[in-house]
Amino acid sequence: MPTLLTHAPKMTSGGLGVFSDGKNVFLFSRPFNISISEDGLNFRHYPKKSSISDAKGKRQSALNLRDFRISNFEYGHFLTYKVRLKPTEYLASAISNDLITWNKIGKISPLEETAMMVPDYKYKDQYVLYFGEKDIKIATSYDLEFWHVKKDPVLKARSGYFDNLPIKMGSLIQSPKGIILIYYLRVEKREGTQYLVGCSLFDKNDPSQILFRRNIPVLDTVKDWIGKSVYPLGSVIFKGKLLLYFDIDGEVFVVSYPSFDKVVYEESSGLLMLDKHEANPVIKPIREHPWESQATFNAAAVYDDGKVHLLYRAIGESNTSVLGYASSKDGINIDERLNYPIYAPTQDFESPGGLPIINYMSGGGYGGCEDPRITKIDDRFYLTYVAFNGNEHPKIAITSIRTDDFRCKRWAWEKPKLISAPNVINKNPCLLPKKINGKYVIFHRVFPNILIDFLDDLNFEKTRYLKGEFSITPRRNFWDSRKIGAGAPPIKTKDGWLLIYHAVSDHDPSKYKVGAMLLDIENPTIVLHRSNNPILVPDRHYENEGYKAGVAYPCGAVVLGKKLIVYYGGADTFVCAASKNLDSFLFGLKSSNRLTLDPEYSTRKVTSYND
Numbered sequence: 001m002p003t004l005l006t007h008a009p010k011m012t013s014g015g016l017g018v019f020s021d022g023k024n025v026f027l028f029s030r031p032f033n034i035s036i037s038e039d040g041l042n043f044r045h046y047p048k049k050s051s052i053s054d055a056k057g058k059r060q061s062a063l064n065l066r067d068f069r070i071s072n073f074e075y076g077h078f079l080t081y082k083v084r085l086k087p088t089e090y091l092a093s094a095i096s097n098d099l100i101t102w103n104k105i106g107k108i109s110p111l112e113e114t115a116m117m118v119p120d121y122k123y124k125d126q127y128v129l130y131f132g133e134k135d136i137k138i139a140t141s142y143d144l145e146f147w148h149v150k151k152d153p154v155l156k157a158r159s160g161y162f163d164n165l166p167i168k169m170g171s172l173i174q175s176p177k178g179i180i181l182i183y184y185l186r187v188e189k190r191e192g193t194q195y196l197v198g199c200s201l202f203d204k205n206d207p208s209q210i211l212f213r214r215n216i217p218v219l220d221t222v223k224d225w226i227g228k229s230v231y232p233l234g235s236v237i238f239k240g241k242l243l244l245y246f247d248i249d250g251e252v253f254v255v256s257y258p259s260f261d262k263v264v265y266e267e268s269s270g271l272l273m274l275d276k277h278e279a280n281p282v283i284k285p286i287r288e289h290p291w292e293s294q295a296t297f298n299a300a301a302v303y304d305d306g307k308v309h310l311l312y313r314a315i316g317e318s319n320t321s322v323l324g325y326a327s328s329k330d331g332i333n334i335d336e337r338l339n340y341p342i343y344a345p346t347q348d349f350e351s352p353g354g355l356p357i358i359n360y361m362s363g364g365g366y367g368g369c370e371d372p373r374i375t376k377i378d379d380r381f382y383l384t385y386v387a388f389n390g391n392e393h394p395k396i397a398i399t400s401i402r403t404d405d406f407r408c409k410r411w412a413w414e415k416p417k418l419i420s421a422p423n424v425i426n427k428n429p430c431l432l433p434k435k436i437n438g439k440y441v442i443f444h445r446v447f448p449n450i451l452i453d454f455l456d457d458l459n460f461e462k463t464r465y466l467k468g469e470f471s472i473t474p475r476r477n478f479w480d481s482r483k484i485g486a487g488a489p490p491i492k493t494k495d496g497w498l499l500i501y502h503a504v505s506d507h508d509p510s511k512y513k514v515g516a517m518l519l520d521i522e523n524p525t526i527v528l529h530r531s532n533n534p535i536l537v538p539d540r541h542y543e544n545e546g547y548k549a550g551v552a553y554p555c556g557a558v559v560l561g562k563k564l565i566v567y568y569g570g571a572d573t574f575v576c577a578a579s580k581n582l583d584s585f586l587f588g589l590k591s592s593n594r595l596t597l598d599p600e601y602s603t604r605k606v607t608s609y610n611d
């Protein structure tokens with residue numbers, strides 16, 4: 001895990017800052033050189049040297065300066081910069097009409113930390129400046145001289161995310177949807193200092209209000225920069241791209257992101273956040289039923305014959321997991337719920353001895369048939385689940401039932417078979433509803449990956465076990481960094497197989513969150529799109545008050561009309577539902593991984609400002 005350096009960084013940088021007027025990018029470097037570029041990558045020297053002078057004409061030495069941030073305002077350009085006069089630092093400001101000759105306004109007392117004024121913007125007749133190096137606050141001014149600091153930070157380190165570190169002010173970008181704030185996190189690893197870059201969006205109608213904060217970094221550790229002296233020089237939006245400039249061992253590098261503001265809007269519009277149903281929890285334990293008196297959760301779901309069928313995991317007095325049944329025409333309101341279990345352990349591998357095995361207990365209970373997933377293929381419903389006898393590793397089992405038996409509630413299940421290897425914990429099994437190139441496709445999970453196997457049949461004769469032929473892995477620094485597992489059997493959509501999955505992150509290991517992927521229709525081992533942020537997090541009472549707090553665990557999803565409905569267990573105690581319009585959800589999902597490094601510019605060295 002990255003740790004923070006508490007002492008101030010050395011001023012090795014030759015770079016002072018960057019600015020763009022939309023036509024060109026200007027790079028400022030010591031001692032007051034300006035370089036200019038028409039593409040943000042190739043810079044040429046500007047013949048004139050820049051300078052900052054005070055009212056008496058005294059020039060400021062460039063050697064002690066850094067962290068230039070320049071904003072346009074109605075009378076020209078406004079510069080904030082830091083002056084380091086050992087042992088103290090202060091923040092100063094200057095204005096200019098031509099970016100060359102700067103007239104110092106003076107110290108921005110009592111501020112000491114990096115700051116930037118919101119370009120071309122006033123709030124209630126005042127200029128607004130964001131500043132900070134631990135957290136970000138705002139200050140306002142009528143005249144650019146006297147600044148009034150608002151006490152409460154508008155952006156702080158966040159526990160459970162990559163930015164659980166002091167935050168340094170980066171740059172501000174005016175955009176139609178709000179004020180985009182780019183910030184830096186300084187992380188010290190054994191190999192050297194690195195900067196992560198984060199992004200948030202503030203409300204133009206009230207700049208202290210945050211509208212959106214990205215849950216993953218815009219820029220993560222850059223491998224090539226490890227061990228080098230790294231210092232961020234600021235960023236600009238230029239010709240639709242976000243350009244982040246860094247001084248690396250005295251040379252300037254740029255990282256570029258195409259359509260940056262578009263991606264931020266799409267991410268911030270909440271297209272991907274599922275709406276939790278008001279009726280939640282849709283299924284609760286029934287005290288009077290001994291077999292489901294403690295917990296009813298992690299429901300498999302399938303739409304068939306005009307209704308959604310839910311097969312939920314139930315735990316009662318015997319502490320053994322069995323499956324209950326309920327159905328709903330609208331997918332939310334339960335029309336029918338049986339008062340007996342429709343599936344229970346019959347084999348040794350799933351029949352617990354009756355004692356708690358603390359090591360493996362998951363979701364409560366001593367074992368049994370856990371976390372079902374159901375898939376209809378041709379004329380059968382296949383039920384895949386975690387079979388756990390409390391003695392051995394939890395493994396995967398499969399059974400099936402004929403469609404007409406299922407519809408008539410004649411619970412004539414096939415004898416279940418174990419399908420995962422004996423000495424490995426395997427979970428989260430689900431089948432794709434269609435064969436691919438004549439093969440069945442099954443998803444399962446051996447920590448920490450989702451595994452995918454292609455199978456000729458589903459007979460599993462002669463102790464044939466899943467191999468784990470393909471895998472989808474967690475993503476470092478993302479919300480799904482520690483482990484992932486398939487939730488609901490994938491749903492076929494116009495854009496690919498929609499896989500709802502659960503994940504746990506290294507930053508927030510006590511929570512199970514929900515995300516989505518789109519897999520290639522022809523080859524579901526290929527991930528086309530994946531949600532950058534969770535689509536559902538456990539923040540309601542029914543996800544936090546129960547057997548285990550902080551759990552949202554999906555096992556089923558259906559499309560009903562235009563709506564995607566996801567069923568998930570809340571707090572290992574309840575069945576909950578959340579939904580979203582499928583088309584806008586798919587649109588959001590397809591946009592969510594567009595924020596990638598542009599290969600053309602990524603971590604490219606720009607022509608040196610010393611040339």
Ligand code: BMA
Nearest residue numbers: 362363371512548551553572
């Ligand atoms: C997992 C599963 C689930 C449970 C979840 C959260 O490991 O096995 O049964 O809902 O943990 O506790």
